[in-house]
Amino acid sequence: MKNTILLITVIAAAIMELIDTSIVNVALSHMSGNLGSTLEDTSWVITAYAIANIIVIPMTSFLTNKLGRRNYYIGSIIAFTFFSAMCGLASNIWTLVAFRFLQGIGGGALLSVSQAIVFEIFGKEKQGAASALFGIGVFLGPTIGPTLGGFITENYSWPWIFYINIPIGIAVTVSSILLITEPKIKVKVKEVDWTGILLLIIGIGSLQTVLERGETDDWFAANYIIALTVTAVISIIVFIWWELKIPNPVIDLRVLKSKTLTIAAILTFVTGFGLFTSVFLTPVLAQRVLLFPPTITGLILLPGAVLAIFGLMFSASLLKKGVSPLIIISAGFILFIIFNWQMAGMNLNAGPADLAASLIYRALGLALLTVPLTALAVSGLDAKDVPQGAALNNMMRQLGGSFGIAIINTYVANRFGLHRNDLVSNINIYNTNFTERLNKVTQYFLSRGGSAFDAQKKALAVINNSVDRQSFLLSYLDAYLFIGLLFLLAMPLLLLVIKRKKQTAPVVIISDH
Incomplete structure (x- = not known):
C-alpha cells in the first residue's frame, strides 16, 4: 500500500511538471489581452519555463547527490507549487515571466527524480512495466496540457492554469515528506563544479533563448540573437572541454562513449521533436485555420492520449516477452509517419473527428517509442553511469522539442510567404x-x-x-510532411542501435535520474 501511494505521488508530480510545458499554449491570447502585452512578449511565458527546465534537468543527478534526493525533491515540489501560485497572481507580463522561470527551476527535478523512484519501487525484474508506467506520464503531460488549458481558459480565467497546481502540489509535498527516503546507494560529491554549472547555465540558457525567440525577432536581424548565438556556441564548446577535463564534472559527458546511449539519445531527440511540434502545431491549426474553440481544440488530443496508455503497457509487455526492440520502435516510427501523412492531407472542411482520428496514430506511435528508447538509452551503461545517462536522455527529449518548435516556426513562416504569393x-x-x-x-x-x-x-x-x-493551412500541412520526413530519415539509425542487441530485449536499470 505504501509503495502504491508513493507511486501515485511521484507520477502525479511528473505529470504536473510536464503538463505545464504545454498548458499555456492555448491561453496566450487571453494572457496577452488581460496583461496588456503583445503576443510576442507573452510567448516568453513558454520560453522562460523551457529555459529553466533545460538548464536543471542535466544537473539533477549532481544536485541530488549534493543535497540528498529527499531534500532536493521535496524542495523542488514546494518551489514549483509556490511559484505556480505567484504566476497566477502576476499583474504584468514580465513578473509572470520571472515567476514562470522560477517555476521551471522547481519543476526540472520532478521528471528525473520521479523516474528514479518509479524504477526503484518496481525493482530490476519489472523494469519494463516501470518504464511503461513512467512513460504514461512523459506522454500524457504535454498531450493533455492543451486540453486542460483550453477547458480552463474558456470556462474560468487564465490564472487558474497555474492555481490548479496548488492543491496537487500540496498533496504531493505531504505524501513525499511521509514516504520518500534516500536511495540505498549514495554518491558523495567531493567538489562542486561551479565552472561547469556557470558554463551550462550560460550556454544552454543562451541557446534556448535563440531557439525560442529567433523566429519572432527575425533571427539574425536582431543583434541580441547574434550575441546570444555566439555566447551559446563558445560556452557550450568550453563546457564540453571542461567537463571532459576535470575528475568531478557536474555532467559526466564520458557516458556518451556508449554507442547505444549516443544513438538512442539522437532517436530520443527526434522523438521529442515530433512529440512537442505536433502538440504545438495541432492546436494552432485547429484554432487559427479550422476555427475550433479552445475546449474542442484541447479535446481532440484526448482520445489518442487515452489509447496511448494501453500502447505503453503493450510495448512493455512485448519487450518482456523478448520481442525485438527493432520491431517495436520501427512500428512506432511508422505510425507517427502515418499520422503526419494524414495531417498533411487535411482541408478547410476537416472537423474535430478528422483530427482526433489522425492523432490516434500519433499517440500510439509515440507510445511504442517511449519504453524501448528509454530502455536502450541506459542498457549499455555500467550501473554507476546510469543516472547520468538517463538525465542526458531526458535533456535530449526536451532539446528536441525546443529545436523542433523553433525550426517549425521558421519553416511555417517561410512556406506561408510562398503560398500566399502563389495564391495572390x-x-x-x-x-x-x-x-x-x-x-x-x-x-x-x-x-x-x-x-x-x-x-x-x-x-x-x-x-x-x-x-x-x-496560406496558413498549406503551410501547416507542409510542416507535417517535414516532420514525417525527419522520422523517415531517422529510421536507419535503428539498425545501428539494435545490431549489437540482436533479439535480446534491453534491461532498464535506472537508479537516480
Missing part, C-alpha cells in the same frame, strides 16, 4: 472565379446598407482573410 498571383480581373466571388460578397454588403465603395472594400478584406487562412 491568381487574384486579378481576368480570373472569373475571383470576380464572381468579389461581386457576390460585395452584393452581400450592399444589401446590408452602405456605399458601393465600402461594400467592395469589405469584400476585398474578406477575400484577403480567406487567402491568409488558406
Whole structure:
C-alpha cells in the first residue's frame, strides 16, 4: 500500500511538471489581452519555463547527490507549487515571466527524480512495466496540457492554469515528506563544479533563448540573437572541454562513449521533436485555420492520449516477452509517419473527428517509442553511469522539442510567404472565379446598407482573410510532411542501435535520474 501511494505521488508530480510545458499554449491570447502585452512578449511565458527546465534537468543527478534526493525533491515540489501560485497572481507580463522561470527551476527535478523512484519501487525484474508506467506520464503531460488549458481558459480565467497546481502540489509535498527516503546507494560529491554549472547555465540558457525567440525577432536581424548565438556556441564548446577535463564534472559527458546511449539519445531527440511540434502545431491549426474553440481544440488530443496508455503497457509487455526492440520502435516510427501523412492531407472542411482520428496514430506511435528508447538509452551503461545517462536522455527529449518548435516556426513562416504569393498571383480581373466571388460578397454588403465603395472594400478584406487562412493551412500541412520526413530519415539509425542487441530485449536499470 505504501509503495502504491508513493507511486501515485511521484507520477502525479511528473505529470504536473510536464503538463505545464504545454498548458499555456492555448491561453496566450487571453494572457496577452488581460496583461496588456503583445503576443510576442507573452510567448516568453513558454520560453522562460523551457529555459529553466533545460538548464536543471542535466544537473539533477549532481544536485541530488549534493543535497540528498529527499531534500532536493521535496524542495523542488514546494518551489514549483509556490511559484505556480505567484504566476497566477502576476499583474504584468514580465513578473509572470520571472515567476514562470522560477517555476521551471522547481519543476526540472520532478521528471528525473520521479523516474528514479518509479524504477526503484518496481525493482530490476519489472523494469519494463516501470518504464511503461513512467512513460504514461512523459506522454500524457504535454498531450493533455492543451486540453486542460483550453477547458480552463474558456470556462474560468487564465490564472487558474497555474492555481490548479496548488492543491496537487500540496498533496504531493505531504505524501513525499511521509514516504520518500534516500536511495540505498549514495554518491558523495567531493567538489562542486561551479565552472561547469556557470558554463551550462550560460550556454544552454543562451541557446534556448535563440531557439525560442529567433523566429519572432527575425533571427539574425536582431543583434541580441547574434550575441546570444555566439555566447551559446563558445560556452557550450568550453563546457564540453571542461567537463571532459576535470575528475568531478557536474555532467559526466564520458557516458556518451556508449554507442547505444549516443544513438538512442539522437532517436530520443527526434522523438521529442515530433512529440512537442505536433502538440504545438495541432492546436494552432485547429484554432487559427479550422476555427475550433479552445475546449474542442484541447479535446481532440484526448482520445489518442487515452489509447496511448494501453500502447505503453503493450510495448512493455512485448519487450518482456523478448520481442525485438527493432520491431517495436520501427512500428512506432511508422505510425507517427502515418499520422503526419494524414495531417498533411487535411482541408478547410476537416472537423474535430478528422483530427482526433489522425492523432490516434500519433499517440500510439509515440507510445511504442517511449519504453524501448528509454530502455536502450541506459542498457549499455555500467550501473554507476546510469543516472547520468538517463538525465542526458531526458535533456535530449526536451532539446528536441525546443529545436523542433523553433525550426517549425521558421519553416511555417517561410512556406506561408510562398503560398500566399502563389495564391495572390491568381487574384486579378481576368480570373472569373475571383470576380464572381468579389461581386457576390460585395452584393452581400450592399444589401446590408452602405456605399458601393465600402461594400467592395469589405469584400476585398474578406477575400484577403480567406487567402491568409488558406496560406496558413498549406503551410501547416507542409510542416507535417517535414516532420514525417525527419522520422523517415531517422529510421536507419535503428539498425545501428539494435545490431549489437540482436533479439535480446534491453534491461532498464535506472537508479537516480
